[in-house]
Amino acid sequence: MTMQVDQTDKSVSLQNIIFAFSYWPRIFLFLWRANYVYLIFILLISLCRGLIPAVLLLATQNIVNSVSETMGTVNFSSTAETVLLFIALTIFNEFLSILETHFTSIYKTNISNHINVEIFEKVGKLCLEDFENAEVQDQLQRSQQEANYRPFEIFQQILSIFTGCVTLFSSAAILINWNWSIALSLGLIPILFFFAYLHLGKKEFVIHYNRIPRYRKSWYLTYLLTRDSSFKEAKLYQLHGHFLNDYQNIINDFLNEDKSLAKKRTILSLFSQIISNVLIGGIIMYIAFAAFKGEINLGNLVAYISAVTLTYNNSQNIMFNIVNICKNNLYIEQLFSFLDYPVKEVDNKVIGNKVNNKILKKPIESIEFKNVSFKYPETDHYALKNVSFSLKKGETLALVGRNGSGKSTLVKLLTLLYANFEGDILINGRNIKDIPPTKLYSEIGMVFQDFVQYEMSLRNNVGFGDIENLENDVKIKKSLFNAGLPNLTEKLPQKLETQLGKYFQEGNQLSGGQWQRVAISRAFMRDASLYILDEPSAALDPKAEADIFQRFYTLVANKIGIFISHRYTTLRYASKIIVLEEGVIVEEGNHYELMENEGLYSELYNLQMKHFQQEEVIDL
Numbered sequence: 001m002t003m004q005v006d007q008t009d010k011s012v013s014l015q016n017i018i019f020a021f022s023y024w025p026r027i028f029l030f031l032w033r034a035n036y037v038y039l040i041f042i043l044l045i046s047l048c049r050g051l052i053p054a055v056l057l058l059a060t061q062n063i064v065n066s067v068s069e070t071m072g073t074v075n076f077s078s079t080a081e082t083v084l085l086f087i088a089l090t091i092f093n094e095f096l097s098i099l100e101t102h103f104t105s106i107y108k109t110n111i112s113n114h115i116n117v118e119i120f121e122k123v124g125k126l127c128l129e130d131f132e133n134a135e136v137q138d139q140l141q142r143s144q145q146e147a148n149y150r151p152f153e154i155f156q157q158i159l160s161i162f163t164g165c166v167t168l169f170s171s172a173a174i175l176i177n178w179n180w181s182i183a184l185s186l187g188l189i190p191i192l193f194f195f196a197y198l199h200l201g202k203k204e205f206v207i208h209y210n211r212i213p214r215y216r217k218s219w220y221l222t223y224l225l226t227r228d229s230s231f232k233e234a235k236l237y238q239l240h241g242h243f244l245n246d247y248q249n250i251i252n253d254f255l256n257e258d259k260s261l262a263k264k265r266t267i268l269s270l271f272s273q274i275i276s277n278v279l280i281g282g283i284i285m286y287i288a289f290a291a292f293k294g295e296i297n298l299g300n301l302v303a304y305i306s307a308v309t310l311t312y313n314n315s316q317n318i319m320f321n322i323v324n325i326c327k328n329n330l331y332i333e334q335l336f337s338f339l340d341y342p343v344k345e346v347d348n349k350v351i352g353n354k355v356n357n358k359i360l361k362k363p364i365e366s367i368e369f370k371n372v373s374f375k376y377p378e379t380d381h382y383a384l385k386n387v388s389f390s391l392k393k394g395e396t397l398a399l400v401g402r403n404g405s406g407k408s409t410l411v412k413l414l415t416l417l418y419a420n421f422e423g424d425i426l427i428n429g430r431n432i433k434d435i436p437p438t439k440l441y442s443e444i445g446m447v448f449q450d451f452v453q454y455e456m457s458l459r460n461n462v463g464f465g466d467i468e469n470l471e472n473d474v475k476i477k478k479s480l481f482n483a484g485l486p487n488l489t490e491k492l493p494q495k496l497e498t499q500l501g502k503y504f505q506e507g508n509q510l511s512g513g514q515w516q517r518v519a520i521s522r523a524f525m526r527d528a529s530l531y532i533l534d535e536p537s538a539a540l541d542p543k544a545e546a547d548i549f550q551r552f553y554t555l556v557a558n559k560i561g562i563f564i565s566h567r568y569t570t571l572r573y574a575s576k577i578i579v580l581e582e583g584v585i586v587e588e589g590n591h592y593e594l595m596e597n598e599g600l601y602s603e604l605y606n607l608q609m610k611h612f613q614q615e616e617v618i619d620l
Contacts, residue, residue, distance in 0.1 A: 019333075021329060023329070023332050023333065023336050026336065027151050027154060027155075027332065030111065030114060030115060030118075030151050031111065031151065031155055033114060034107065034110040034111040034113075034114040035106075035107055035110045038103050038106065038107040038110070039107070041103055042100060042103055042104060042107060042159065043159070043162075045096050045099060045100045045103075046100070046159045046162055046163045047162070047163075047166065048096055049093060049096050049097070049100070049163055050162065050163035050164070050165070050166025050167050050170075051166055051167075051170065052089055052092070052093045052096075053167045053170075053171065053310060054166075054167060054170030054171050054173075054174070054310070055089060055170075056086060056089055056090065056093075057171060057174065057303055057306050057307060057310065058174070058303070059082055059085055059086040059089065060086065060299075060302060060303065060306065062082045062299065063082050063083060063086065063299070064298050064299035064302050064303075066082060066299075104156070107152075108149075108152050111149075111151055111152045111155070112149055112152065115149075115151060115335070116144075118339060119140070119143050119144060119335075119338070119339070122338065122339050122341070123140065125343045126341075126343070127343075127416075127417065127418065127419055128412065128417035128418055129377055129418055129419075129420065130341070132377075133377065134213070136338075136341065137216065138212045138213055138216070139334065139337060139338040139341065140338060141212050141215065141216055142209070142212055142331075142334040142335075142338070143334060143335050143338040143339075145212070145215070150328045150331045150332050150335065151332065151335075153324070153328050154325055154328050154329075154332070157321040157322075157324050157325050157328070158321075158325070160317060160318075160321045161318050161321045161322065161325075164314040164315075164317050164318045164321070165314075165318065167310060167314050168187075168310075168311060168314040168315055168318065171306075171307045171310035171311045171314070172186075172187070172307070172311050174303060174304070174307045175304060175307050175308065175311060178296070178300070178304065182283055182286075182308070183311060185279065185283070186280075186283070186308065186311045186312045186315060187311070187315050189275070189276050189279060189312065189315070189316070190315050190316045190318070190319035190320075191319070192275075193268070193272045193319070194319050194322070194323065196268055196272075197268065197319070197320070197323045198323050198326055198327075200261070200264060200265060200268060201323050201324070201326060201327035202327070202330075203261065203264075204261055204327065205327055205330045205331065207257050207261065208331075209334075211254065211257070214250050214253065214254075215250075215254075217246075217250060218247055218250045218251065221243050221244075221246055221247040221250075222247065224239075224243050225240065225243050225244065225247070227503075276312065276316070280308060280309075280312055283308055284305055284308060287301060287304045287305055287308070288301065288305075362428070363393075363443055363529030363559075364393075364427055364428065364443045364444075364529040364530045364560060365392065365393045365428055365529070365560075366390065366391065366392045366393070366426070366427070366428055366429065367390065367391040367392075367414070367425070367426070367427060367530070367560060368389075368390040368391075368424075368425070368426040368429075369387050369388050369389050369390070369410075369423070369424075369425055370388055370423055370424040370425075370426065371386050371387070371388055371422070371423040371424070372384060372386070372387045372388070372413065372421055372422065372423035372424070372425060373385050373386055373387070373421065373422040373423055374409060374413060374418065374420075374421040374422065374583075376409075376418075377420075382583050383406050383409045383583050384406045384409055384410060384413070384421075384583045384584075385582075385583045385584050386423075386584070387406075387410065387423075387583075387584075387585055388585070389576075389578060389585065389588065391560055391562070391576070392560070393529075393558065393559065393560060394557070394558055394559075394560075394575075395560060395561075395575040395576060396553065396556055396560075396561035396562070396563070396573075396574045396575045396576070397560075397561070397562045397563075397574065397575065397576050397577075397578060398562075398563055398564075398565065398570075398571045398574035398576070398577045398578070399411075399562065399563070399564045399577075399578055399580065400564075400565070400566075400568070400571065400577060400578070400579050400580070400601065400604070401579055401580035401581055401600075402581065402604075404582075405580040405581055405582060405583065406580045406582070406583040406584075407534075407564045407580055408449060408534055408564065409583075410580070411446075411532055411534055411562065411564065413425060414432075414532070414562075415440075415441075415444060415446065415532070416432065416433075416437050416440060419433065427440070442526075442528075443528050443529045443530055444526075444528050444530050444531075444532065445465065445523035445524060445525070445526040445528035445530070445531045445532070446523055446531070446532040446533075446534070447516075447519050447520050447522075447523045447532070447533045447534060447536045448519075448534055449534040449535040449564075451515075451516070451519035452519070453500070453501060453515050453519075454500070454501075455499075455500065455501035455503040455504060455507070456499070456500065456501075457494075457496065457497050457498060457499055457500065458488070458489065458492060458495075458496050458497070458498050458500055458518070459476060459496040459497060461500055461518050461519075461522065462476045462479055462480060462518060462521050462522050462525055463476055463522075463525065464522055464525075465479065465521070465522035465523055465524070465525030465526045466525045466526045466527070469525070473496060475525065476496060476525065477489060477496075479521040479522070479524045479525040480517075480518075480521045482521065482524045482551055482555060483517045483518070483520040483521035483524055483548070483551070484517055484520075484544065484547050484548060484551060485514070485517050485518065485521060488514070488518075492508060493508070500518075513541070513544060516536065517544075517548070519536075520533070520536055520548060524555060528559070529559050529560065530559065530560045530561075530562070531552070531555065531556050531559060531560070531561050531562070532561075532562045532563070533552065533561075533562070533563040533564070533565075534563070534564045535564055535565065535566070536548060536552075536563065536565075542567075542569075545567060545570060546569075546570070549563075549570045549573075553573055567608070568604065568605045568608050568609075571591055572591045573591075574590065574591070575590065576588065576589070576590060577589060577590060577591060577594055577601065579594070579599070579600050579601045581600060586599065586600055587599050587600060587601050
């Protein structure tokens with residue numbers, strides 16, 4: 001799905017801005033769901049605060065007129081009453097201002113959290129194909145960086161317009177009662193500059209829109225400069241200066257763009273202020289001359305001058321808020337463009353569907369690939385081509401082949417990380433695409449080649465394999481035992497609650513082999529009927545590797561096991577071995593059958609054995 005706004009200034013037209021207003025019902029739904037009580041309360045406060053300035057203005061007029069009329073007399077009671085009203089209204093207005101600030105700050109957090117949850121829920125529905133798409137990543141970045149707080153800004157701007165309109169109409173009414181042309185001219189001034197400010201807002205949006213890919217690169221450079229996972233290599237190869245230079249170049253580009261925008265904004269503001277102040281000065285001179293001629297009294301003079309200031313300031317603020325709303329609408333479009341991104345059909349299965357609920361009620365007992373082919377997005381080359389094989393309960397399958405032969409791709413299809421494949425994958429005789437992903441995932445325990453090292457507690461690192469048993473210490477320790485880490489808990493200072501990694505305080509770093517065993521224990525934590533290990537022993541020594549596979553074969557004795565390995569000494573006891581070459585199955589059988597065939601498997605096996613001929617081969 002492409003973005004609705006292209007990366008050119010031409011695409012951001014008035015039509016785009018007007019269309020973006022169609023998202024407002026959804027924006028108000030966000031605002032209502034975030035906290036409808038605060039929403040109503042803030043609206044009521046804004047209404048009151050909009051009326052108070054005009055009332056204060058009239059009170060000031062009455063005070064001045066009363067004082068001028070009763071000066072030298074003893075009748076001060078009516079003036080005193082108006083003064084007390086003025087003081088009370090001023091105090092009340094300040095109280096409302098403090099109250100509004102308090103509720104608005106909390107409400108802002110509620111809105112931001114609500115939108116972030118919506119974004120994260122959407123991310124959870126994407127498939128791997130989407131997540132590895134740079135355009136989708138750009139959309140996600142725009143949603144997180146800009147759009148998630150824009151609904152609140154629009155809300156504030158609407159409030160400001162609402163309050164400003166109440167004040168504008170009430171203050172303008174005072175002027176209209178005397179001279180309607182003055183009120184009209186004050187309202188027309190901001191309109192003259194509206195489209196100039198709108199054009200500037202469009203330019204700002206386009207710059208920020210085009211900035212996202214570079215911003216993501218700057219974030220990645222920040223990651224390389226600050227994380228321990230990249231520090232060692234950056235230190236050894238002296239890459240710190242290179243990364244820092246690239247980062248500074250990006251930031252300097254941003255700074256130059258911002259300077260250009262700021263220059264244009266300053267020139268426009270200066271020009272508009274000069275014209276506005278000259279006109280306002282002329283109006284005030286006209287009012288003063290009217291008072292000099294005796295056409296209005298002193299109180300009216302003060303009231304009219306204050307009304308001029310109120311009318312102009314509020315009409316200008318309304319104009320600026322409308323411009324900002326139009327600009328924010330473009331950012332909001334990015335948020336909803338991401339939230340409306342189409343989810344692949346297989347990821348959109350309804351778990352409550354009666355048909356789907358009948359599927360996979362029992363564990364996975366058979367797997368069959370029937371002429372499965374697959375191409376990665378935006379490529380013409382098949383990563384897998386006409387792959388067919390079957391597995392049943394109690395069997396183990398080893399996938400072997402050179403790098404890039406399609407081993408990990410096959411596993412990604414089996415776990416529905418990619419769903420746009422040709423052919424059929426059957427689970428218990430049912431098409432895998434008819435099975436809700438959550439149903440399928442509940443029966444799979446997997447160790448990925450690029451497994452995650454969670455910078456969290458040991459409990460979380462293991463328990464995430466079966467989140468419902470996160471507090472089950474017995475099961476967690478059993479999983480650690482099955483992964484060959486029976487004593488790890490006792491060696492750590494806070495046992496299962498020990499923070500792993502060094503990203504946070506009091507963290508304990510594990511060795512590469514220990515991290516890999518923890519990832520394996522996470523897979524073993526799940527009571528699955530299918531276990532998949534993708535290069536599970538890359539960080540293990542031969543003895544530890546033999547131990548892991550011995551435990552794996554024991555664990556999957558009455559289940560289905562699939563593993564990928566480049567160490568051929570681990571393959572002897574697999575029920576079936578599939579040899580892949582450029583996405584095609586070139587050999588299939590057990591270890592002894594394939595050795596007798598003297599094909600690619602035999603060639604790769606013998607080649608590897610030459611490197612170990614001086615060492616004892618670990619036998620399971």
